[in-house]
Each structure stands twice: as structure tokens, then as C-alpha cells.
Amino acid sequence: xxxxxxxxxxxxxxxxxxxxxxxxxxxxxxxxxxxxxxxxxxxxxxxxxxxxxxxxxxxxxxxxxxxxxxxxxxxxxxxxxxxxxxxxxxxxxxxxxxxxxxxxxxxxxxxxxxxxxxxxxxxxxxxxxxxxxxxxxxxxxxxxxxxxxxxxxxxxxxxxxxxxxxxxxxxxxxxxxxxxxxxxxxxxxxxxxxxxxxxxxxxxxx
Amino acid sequence: xxxxxxxxxxxxxxxxxxxxxxxxxxxxxxxxxxxxxxxxxxxxxxxxxxxxxxxxxxxxxxxxxxxxxxxxxxxxxxxxxxxxxxxxxxxxxxxxxxxxxxxxxxxxxxxxxxxxxxxxxxxxxxxxxxxxxxxxxxxxxxxxxxxxxxxxxxxxxxxxxxxxxxxxxxxxxxxxxxxxxxxxxxxxxxxxxxxxxxxxxxxxxx
DNA sequence: GCGGTTAGTTGCGTGGCGCGCATCTTTGCG
DNA sequence: CGCAAAGATGCGCGCCACGCAACTAACCGC
Numbered sequence: 001x002x003x004x005x006x007x008x009x010x011x012x013x014x015x016x017x018x019x020x021x022x023x024x025x026x027x028x029x030x031x032x033x034x035x036x037x038x039x040x041x042x043x044x045x046x047x048x049x050x051x052x053x054x055x056x057x058x059x060x061x062x063x064x065x066x067x068x069x070x071x072x073x074x075x076x077x078x079x080x081x082x083x084x085x086x087x088x089x090x091x092x093x094x095x096x097x098x099x100x101x102x103x104x105x106x107x108x109x110x111x112x113x114x115x116x117x118x119x120x121x122x123x124x125x126x127x128x129x130x131x132x133x134x135x136x137x138x139x140x141x142x143x144x145x146x147x148x149x150x151x152x153x154x155x156x157x158x159x160x161x162x163x164x165x166x167x168x169x170x171x172x173x174x175x176x177x178x179x180x181x182x183x184x185x186x187x188x189x190x191x192x193x194x195x196x197x198x199x200x201x202x203x204x205x206x
Numbered sequence: 207x208x209x210x211x212x213x214x215x216x217x218x219x220x221x222x223x224x225x226x227x228x229x230x231x232x233x234x235x236x237x238x239x240x241x242x243x244x245x246x247x248x249x250x251x252x253x254x255x256x257x258x259x260x261x262x263x264x265x266x267x268x269x270x271x272x273x274x275x276x277x278x279x280x281x282x283x284x285x286x287x288x289x290x291x292x293x294x295x296x297x298x299x300x301x302x303x304x305x306x307x308x309x310x311x312x313x314x315x316x317x318x319x320x321x322x323x324x325x326x327x328x329x330x331x332x333x334x335x336x337x338x339x340x341x342x343x344x345x346x347x348x349x350x351x352x353x354x355x356x357x358x359x360x361x362x363x364x365x366x367x368x369x370x371x372x373x374x375x376x377x378x379x380x381x382x383x384x385x386x387x388x389x390x391x392x393x394x395x396x397x398x399x400x401x402x403x404x405x406x407x408x409x410x411x412x
Numbered sequence: 413g414c415g416g417t418t419a420g421t422t423g424c425g426t427g428g429c430g431c432g433c434a435t436c437t438t439t440g441c442g
Numbered sequence: 443c444g445c446a447a448a449g450a451t452g453c454g455c456g457c458c459a460c461g462c463a464a465c466t467a468a469c470c471g472c
Contacts, residue, residue, distance in 0.1 A: 003439080003440075005438090005439060005440075005448075005449080008439095008449095009448095009449085030428095033427095033428070033429090034428080034429070034430090035428090043450080043451095044450065044451050044452080045451090045452095046431090046450075046451055046452065046453090047449085047450055047451070049429090049430060049431065050449075050450075050451095053329075053430070053431090054429085054430075055429080056333075082409065083409040084407075084409075123259075123337070126333075126337050126340070127262075127332075127333025127334050127336060127337045128333050130333060130336035130337060130339075130340060131329070131332050131333045131336060133336075134332065134336060148409060148410045149410060150410060153384070153385070154385075156377050156378065156381050156395065156398065156399055156402070157402065157407070157410075159377045159380065159381070160373070160374065160377050160399060160402055160403060160407055161407050163373035163374075163376065163377050164370055164373055164403060164407060166373070167366070167369035167370055167372070167373050168366065168369075170369065171362050171365045171366050171369050172362065174365065175362050175365070178359070179359070179360075189362065192362065193362055193366060196362070196363065196366055197366060197370060197406070197407070198406050198407070199406050200403070200404050200405050200406030200407075201290075201363070201366055201367050201370060201403070201404070201406075203288065203289040203290075203354060204354045204355060204356060204363075209468080209469075210468065210469090211419070211420080211467090211468055211469075214420090214468090215419095215420080236457095239456095239457070239458090240457080240458070240459090241457095249421080249422095250421065250422050250423080251422090251423095252421075252422055252423065252424090252460090253420085253421055253422070255458090255459060255460065256420075256421075256422095259459070259460090260458085260459075261458080
């Protein structure tokens with residue numbers, strides 16, 4: 001059961017995370033003080049650090065939540081589905097756009113994208129983002145171990161699979177961001193990346 | 207030609223990096239102030255930030271340097287060697303132990319290993335370490351693109367290969383650190399990891 | 413060698429951050 | 443209703459990253 005207590009906590013966390021991202025994309029990383037984020041979330045500055053141990057962590061928090069969902073998604077896939085097929089689908093499931101962004105008016109949307117781009121370029125954030133990915137990867141490795149009946153402690157296999165899958169997603173995203181317009185649909189890139197990895201990345205593909 | 211200027215700079219950088227690691231492994235991350243590191247390297251605290259933009263970055267600097275060498279090593283491999291063979295060898299080449307550590311007396315060595323372990327567990331450092339890996343990965347992708355005649359801008363292939371290789375090394379290291387004694391030799395783990403990745407990580411290996 | 417040029421070092425000052433601690437408020441539960 | 447536990451807040455401290463303005467040392471053409 002979800003007590004009022006738990007729910008409020010989750011809400012505050014979400015509010016802080018969203019405020020952190022929103023303000024950063026808008027003004028740039030170091031024009032945002034922790035104080036601003038706390039205020040935007042309607043909470044005291046001191047409380048901010050009860051939820052996140054740094055500004056960067058707050059900004060990366062949504063990325064973390066999203067990445068973690070991949071592991072959950074994998075567990076939902078039918079057990080008889082081939083592993084790499086299931087992984088691909090689990091990864092794809094994370095790329096449905098959120099409602100806050102979807103509901104944005106078009107001009108604002110363009111600025112938003114630009115803001116996010118500069119945000120991702122911020123060195124101080126990259127580390128935290130990568131940490132989030134690493135955490136999710138560990139969780140994914142667990143899911144893979146369960147699904148394949150391998151043992152995390154003795155086999156490298158589940159970790160390798162999780163790492164390769166993470167890498168495929170990361171590369172697809174990087175490629176998506178790099179190749180400006182017209183953008184290849186991200187779903188296509190992800191499917192392709194997974195296929196290449198599952199094929200063992202044989203020397204020159206063409 | 208290497209001017210005195212350049213050499214001194216490199217030396218200072220190395221001294222700072224080494225001091226940072228050494229002190230941290232010895233006393234723990236937050237019992238080391240920037241001031242201490244600077245002093246140990248014989249330089250003013252202010253100068254520290256002319257070389258590194260954070261304590262964490264200084265500590266990760268050697269990891270970065272080492273990781274970057276993988277790309278260089280790949281370029282040295284004979285051009286007719288199969289790609290994955292060359293990658294494996296390039297990765298293996300980075301794991302010859304450094305002289306500072308090799309020359310350590312045995313009891314000190316044990317403490318050193320323990321220190322490094324706790325250091326790697328420090329959240330504040332993981333991000334920076336991952337950033338270093340990411341930087342090296344980009345460089346490796348370049349080398350792969352050159353070797354295979356693919357194009358970074360249009361093909362995901364070189365990035366995927368670089369990412370998969372990085373992942374293989376990372377997993378091998380993680381596995382090595384986890385499985386305490388008796389440790390499987392790291393070379394063996396790396397070779398194995400690369401082989402699995404190059405084989406496309408087919409579902410359950412046994 | 414010699415003086416100007418440029419790169420690098422240092423001290424100082426500032427704004428911000430992360431967090432321990434003590435206190436007050438709210439929620440959960442019998 | 444009343445108590446115990448969880449959380450929010452205010453305060454204060456030590457540290458850190460970095461801009462700025464001297465100062466010093468290597469470099470380079472002559």
C-alpha cells in the first residue's frame with residue numbers, strides 16, 4: 001500500500017528532478033543555483049540535499065529512472081522470446097516521449113531541444129549521467145542473469161550482455177543527436193544497433 | 207621537439223595525478239584536501255586548478271591516460287590482423303602493471319589494493335572515471351573508423367565496436383575485482399570477454 | 413647573449429555547495 | 443487522542459572552483 005508519506009516523497013523527488021532539468025535547459029548549468037531548484041519545487045534548500053547529494057545528481061535522476069525501466073521492461077517480456085529480441089523491445093519501450101515534452105508548443109520545443117543539447121554537453125553532468133547508466137546496467141545484468149539462468153558471480157555473460165545493450169542504446173542516442181536533420185528515427189537506430197551487436201560486429205559491414 | 211616548458215608541465219600534471227591517487231588510496235577520498243595534493247606535488251593550491259577542474263578529475267587522470275593508450279595501441283597493430291584480434295591485443299597491452307606499484311613491498315601492496323578498492327567505490331569518483339572511459343572510447347572509435355574505412359558521421363559501426371570493446375574491458379575488470387581470491391588472471395578474462403562479444407553474445411553460453 | 417613576448421604560477425577574494433546537527437512539524441498507528 | 447517515527451527546516455562550517463591581477467620564468471628572433 002502506498003501511504004501518503006511515500007507518495008509525497010516521490011512527488012517531491014519528481015518535482016525537484018523536473019525543476020532541475022527544466023531550469024538547467026533554460027538558463028544553463030551554472031546559472032542555476034540549488035536554491036532556485038528548491039524554490040521551484042516548493043521546498044527548502046536544505047531539503048534538496050535530503051533527496052539528492054548534488055545538483056548534477058538531481059538533473060540526472062530522470063535519466064536514471066528511465067534507464068532503470070529497461071530492466072523492468074525486460075522482465076515483462078515473454079520468457080520464450082529470444083534474448084536479443086526481448087532486449088531490443090525492452091530498450092525501445094523507453095523511448096516513448098513524455099507528456100510534459102509532448103505538450104509543448106512548437107517554438108518552445110525547439111528551444112527545449114537546444115537547451116537539452118547544451119545540457120548534455122556540460123562536463124559536470126556527463127559523469128553523473130554515466131553513473132546513472134552504470135546503475136541501470138547493473139540492474140539489467142540482474143534481469144539478464146535471471147532470464148538466462150546464468151550466475152552473476154561466476155559468469156561474465158550477463159554483465160557482458162547488459163553492457164553491450166547499454167552501449168547499443170548509448171551509441172544510437174549519440175548518433176541520433178549528432179546527425180542533425182533530417183533525423184533518422186531513433187527506433188530504427190536502436191533496432192539496427194542491437195542487430196549489429198547481436199551479430200558480433202563483424203569487420204566492415206559493407 | 208620537447209621544450210623544457212612542455213616537459214615541466216607534463217611532470218607537474220603527473221605529480222598531481224599521482225599524489226591525488228596516492229593520498230586518496232591511503233586516507234580516503236574526503237580526508238584529502240586539494241591543498242594536500244598540491245603540497246605533495248610541490249605546487250600552490252591555486253595551480254592545482256590550472257591542471258584539473260576538480261579533485262575527482264585529478265584522481266581519474268591516470269585512468270584516462272591509460273585508457274587513451276588503447277586507441278594508440280590499436281593503431282600500432284598490423285593492418286592485416288583481423289579487427290577483433292587487434293582489439294583484444296590492444297586492450298591487453300594496457301594491463302602491464304606500472305613500476306611504482308610493482309616496486310612496492312608486499313605488506314604495503316595489500317593495503318594499496320584495499321585502498322584502491324575503496325577508492326573505486328567512492329560515488330564521487332565513479333562519474334569521473336566513467337567520463338574518462340567515454341573519452342577514450344571516442345578516441346578508440348576514431349581508430350576503428352580509420353582501420354576499417356568506415357565513417358564516424360554516417361555509420362554507427364565504429365562507435366559500436368569501440369563501445370563494445372570498452373564494455374568488454376570494463377566487465378572483465380569488474381569481474382576481476384569482484385571474484386576475490388584466487389583471482390583469475392585479468393588477461394584471461396579480457397580475452398574471454400572479447401571472444402564472447404565478437405561471437406555476438408549468443409543466449410546461454412552453456 | 414639580450415630584450416621583448418608569451419606561457420605559467422601564485423595569492424586573494426567571492427559565491428556557492430554539501431552536509432552534520434539540533435529543532436520543529438507532520439504522518440502513521442494503536 | 444496521544445505517542446513514536448519520519449521528514450522538513452534553519453544554522454553554521456569547511457571546502458572547493460574559479461576570475462582577476464600581479465609576478466616570474468621560459469622562449470625566440472636578432
